């Protein structure tokens with residue numbers, strides 16, 4: 001499921017009562033398009049005159065970029081609520097996944113049968129899903145190696161980068177031909193854009209769907 005603000009607010013209220021004794025004031029909650037996190041508890045940090053850190057302006061953000069099972073979204077919400085709780089009531093145990101964080105997490109997992117973790121590992125599929133799908137203009141080199149494989153390299157749209165890449169790759173002695181084409185296909189967004197002398201080998205069947213029919217002239 002893809003979380004909505006209403007969903008996260010409703011779950012926040014429910015978990016606040018069942019797991020946090022209703023002690024958490026409701027913070028601003030937003031849904032973001034972030035691909036680098038599932039959830040985050042943002043805050044401002046101040047150093048007090050006595051040198052201790054204090055935290056304020058807590059905000060909980062949940063990404064809608066990942067289509068996760070409901071229980072994993074709920075675990076993410078609870079994870080951020082633990083950060084929030086510690087920020088409010090035990091700032092000395094901030095930031096990060098301190099021993100107190102781990103203790104609270106283990107308690108909640110045990111009492112409520114949850115599976116909250118300190119690092120949520122995203123599957124390869126979920127990471128691919130999070131890749132930016134906006135169309136961007138790329139120059140792509142379609143590289144045929146002497147061993148028969150076809151690979152690609154995304155290159156910045158600048159003549160000198162394209163020339164440099166062609167020269168460097170041909171000098172390697174491993175390349176039988178290079179063709180360049182321009183594309184806005186978001187498939188190519190996932191590859192780093194540079195003129196480094198490297199080649200990527202996506203699954204040939206997948207790649208064939210994204211190479212222009214006439215890339216060989």
Ligand SMILES: [Zn+2]
Pocket residue numbers: 079083096097118
């Ligand atoms: Zn965390």
